[in-house]
Amino acid sequence: MxxxxxxxxxxxxxxxxxxxxxxxxxxxxxxxxxxxxxxxxxxxxxxxxxxxxxxxxxxxxxxxxxxxxxGPKIQVLASVGRATTSYLGLAREEMLKLSDRFNETVLFNELVDFDVVTLERIESRQRIRLASTRGSLLPWPATASAKLFLAYASPEKLSQVWSLSRPHAYTSSTIVDKDALLYELKKIAHEGYAYSDEERDEGVVGVSVPIITGHEVKHCLSMVAPKFRVGAQDLEQMRDALLETAKVITRHRSD
The missing domain is CATH 1.10.10.10 (Winged helix-like DNA-binding domain superfamily/Winged helix DNA-binding domain)
Incomplete structure (x- = not known):
């Protein structure tokens, strides 16, 4: 006992x-x-x-x-809470516009330690929907949002990830070679967006763009869809729309 x-x-x-x-x-x-x-x-x-x-x-x-x-610290915390609520409220409004236009799943993600946490998710209205997949930088980044966060990570964060990570092939399309992944991350940081083409889940594609505040990227906007439903041109249109939406949210955050 x-x-x-x-x-x-x-x-x-x-x-x-x-x-x-x-x-x-x-x-x-x-x-x-x-x-x-x-x-x-x-x-x-x-x-x-x-x-x-x-x-x-x-x-x-x-x-x-x-x-x-x-005391005064409570007032500061209350202000942060109101700002965060307003921030997420605006993000949701803009995400609904994306959902209406593309009718695919839209995500607002935050990086918490090594996990990609979805703060807001607008589901596709299509009959075939995607199961929710929790992203992470560990054991190996494969989703568009995970690669995006890693591409914008500080040198200290990168060092932590490489010390803890291990190559993991979620699918046959996962980039498991570290040098190839580093090249991909540099490309993402240069272009300002990330794609994932069946790298985390078979038959699933995604695109992610950063929400840049100051010199940090703690949030990102993403869209994911079954590959059979979207082509290369569709992904480009989704990317461009996400980039414009990210600008709107960033302007609101800095006001």
Whole structure:
């Protein structure tokens, strides 16, 4: 018989700190330590310790009367949240236009560590659709978005990828030779877009373009489709439309 799991002290502490923050509201924007201790059924000394950590991070401020209210760092986080929501909202609007025009799957991806995470996906309305495939730089980049992110990666990121990666042939079309892949990445960085022709999944083609903010590429726009449904000219039109859409989103992000 296994012994019961012991809750993590770190997680327990973090949970209580979050509970304190979530108590602040329009109805009650300020709390005293005594009120918090009574509300949360905790010793006042423990509440003061949590409040001290929040004060040090400028997440709360202490007023002259001994009460606490939300601090300036919360306002910064709220602004970031609003900007991100607006950013994704605009991206979705533009993606819907692409979907209406081409009737193929449109993706808005973000690079998180070594994974390509889809933040927004507009499905094709065609009867035959593509299964969702999670992209990644590891063990080997093969999707258009993965190759694109790697083409724009910093030297440090590239070094990490090469130290952890290993050639993996997902299909017979996967570029498994490192020198050939490096040549492909240089071409992508020069031209500003990436293609994938059955390199990750049989019968699937894709094109991806970067969303450039500052000197980084953390997001990209992509379209994927069954190969039997799109030809070379279709892919070029999709690429050009994605590039124009990326410009619109980038302008909005910089406003």
């Amino acid at each position: 296994h012994a019961p799991a012991i809750p993590s002290l770190a997680n327990s502490t973090a949970d209580r700190v979050i509970e304190i923050l979530l108590l602040f509201s329009y109805e009650k924007p300020a709390w005293t330590a005594l009120e918090l201790a009574q509300k949360m059924d905790m010793p006042r000394s423990t509440v003061y310790r949590y409040l001290g950590s929040l004060k040090n991070s400028q997440l709360i401020l202490e007023d002259g009367d001994g009460s606490f209210r939300l």
